[in-house]
Amino acid sequence: MGTARACHDRPVDDEAFADLVAPHRRELLLHCYRMLGSLTDAEDALQETLLAAWRGIDGFEGRSSLRTWLYRIATNRCLNARRRIPPAPVPPFTPPEPSRRGDVPWLQPFPDALLDGVPDAAPGPEARYQMREAVGLAFVTGLQRMPPRQAATLILRDVLGYSADEVASMLGVTATAVKGLLQRARTAVADPAPPAPPAGSPAEVALTDRFSRAFCVRDLPALLDLLTDDAWLAMPPASHEYHGHEAIAAFLRASTTWRPGPPLRLTATRVNTQPAYVCELDGAPAGLIVLTLRDNRIGALTRFL
Template sequence: MDDHAFADLVAPHRRELLLHCYRMLGSRTDAEDALQETLLAAWRGLDGFEGRSSLRTWLYTIATRRCLNARRSAPKAPVPPFEPPAPSRRGEVTWLQPYPDDLLDGVPDAAPGPEARYEMREAISLAFVAGLQRMPPRQAATLILRDVLGYTTDETAELLDVTPTVVKGLLQRARSAKSDAATPVGDDGLTDRFARAFAGRDLPALLALLTDDAWLAMPPAPHEYHGHDAIAGFLTASPTWQYALRLEPARANRQPAFACFLDDAPAGLLVLTPRGDRVAALTRFLYEGVA
């Protein structure tokens, strides 16, 4: 099989495999690297593919194992580009990146079996993906394969090269560890009100749009700010607030977001996690990979 024929063969699966790698790794950059490694391994091993499983499942097997290898080392957190106030706490998942909604177009929103527990909207949210990063790698892989993709226990065992008993144990621990945060849903006017308050640097109006337990994070820095006072302290110290940033509506992880610009220069991405008619979390991505 030549390069073009192989590209045509795997093309229907590229977007869902990239999404799978993103869930496993939490970083779009790392996911793209893992996908390339997966396709290269598949190309090299195609002669040995015996067809005992579908091509899709075989590719998921390769991708999952590449991601498990990649998770053995996590990047170090960088220093923020300004002097922030003391954080409420330091986050563990400093490598988290947003996932543009346009990359989700064309990804099947149907599981291959009845085992799936999550719909696409919930299984791509920032909270869900961050929760996966806090799990041991094989627990995260098991939760994704069983509860997101809908593979059976036996199929998951074959994918991970373990016994069904091991899968059941991993899944039980993963379900116990995962966050039960609700799927982000907001009313249609929430993002408009937020944009007006932010653009006008109206801090009281912005804080009024936040839930009482709202928090702000700024990957890849580990700083997190919990509660109105901490968020207000961060914003007033941050160039994000001091300069007249222009916000343009965007979407990431099936959540409302804003592309930020200083004059015409990209200045990152601000992702909102709504809860009802208010915002429960702000995630400010400042570095490369967020344009």
């Protein structure tokens, strides 16, 4: 990319610039993912952010921290991004009528391995969310249903802890506008879900082990016994969602992966700070199943196809 100049006429070449932004790459990727809900789109937005930062390093005068400057660029890149809507898959069976149609088909999981190196501490004291709840699928999905500026304001204020004045500067609006955007965004996520067992706790391990055994041998009664009464099943990018035991059971009975045959194989992993399983059928990949735990039950099954 040649040679750029930092503030105070200090030259920054490609290698120096890479070293300068390296500590922030992972957290900027996570920020873009929260904004866009798609890891694919977030990776593209991150590359655009770093390219814009490299091109604009001349104009960085140090009136804010480098980190804040990068967040400003990343936020605005995401606000201007166009999400790529994946085509709806055609199932190899006839699914029952869904309970409802999902409206976030671009949703993708975020591997926990990519959280390594992301600081768990917010840049300001006003953050309301801890890392785990601010990466959860339910929270990220909720952000996708907000107008983009509302989502950006909620992330910058309540997840990252920036002040109202800092957010106003990042978004190019007034502090009064930020207050209004934040109030509407908080209202949209006002109903917190029951807490999940701590990651890796005996309660989580016992629950996920029971799920794995029931799913692998297609024991439908045992699986349904693990679900909350209002549990639901979603399958991005398919729009079909099934809510409640009866609807979930009807879908699983119709699914080719649930019909009699060789046992399914599940390999444990973690995404969005939640327990998940890579699913294989006859040695072929058959999706990723993410469990959303509520108390000592499973509140949602999200199967990424």
